[in-house]
Amino acid sequence: MKILIVDDDLSILRLYKEELEEEGYSVVIATNGQEAIEQFEKEKPDLVSLDIQLPDIDGIKLLRQMKEKRPRMPIIMSTAFDYRDDFSVWASEAYIVKSADLSELKSTIKKLMERE
16 A cells, blocks of 8 residues: 655654554655645555645645545645644545654554545
8 A cells, every 4th residue: 555645844754654664555755745746646645644734835725636636535634733623624534633653643544544
């Protein structure tokens, strides 16, 4: 299974990539919205973890673009800030607050993949 991680924080990208590869996932990374769209179209990931605040495009706009292209693909919104009350993130399948403890991310990925 292939996961696309989109985040402008390089330490988060490294941590997520390392931890998820240890779980047996193939991980592709992107540091901004443009790169994310390119990887999304080229790599055809099974799941996306998407940061909301990116340097070039709002993660919520990116969420909409990805859902227009592949409506059934699971997307996890990942942020350091609480956006749960923002209805535009509800188009995603899950929402997590970033943490060094990746247990919530890992369990969310497993749950979403079981539904597929």
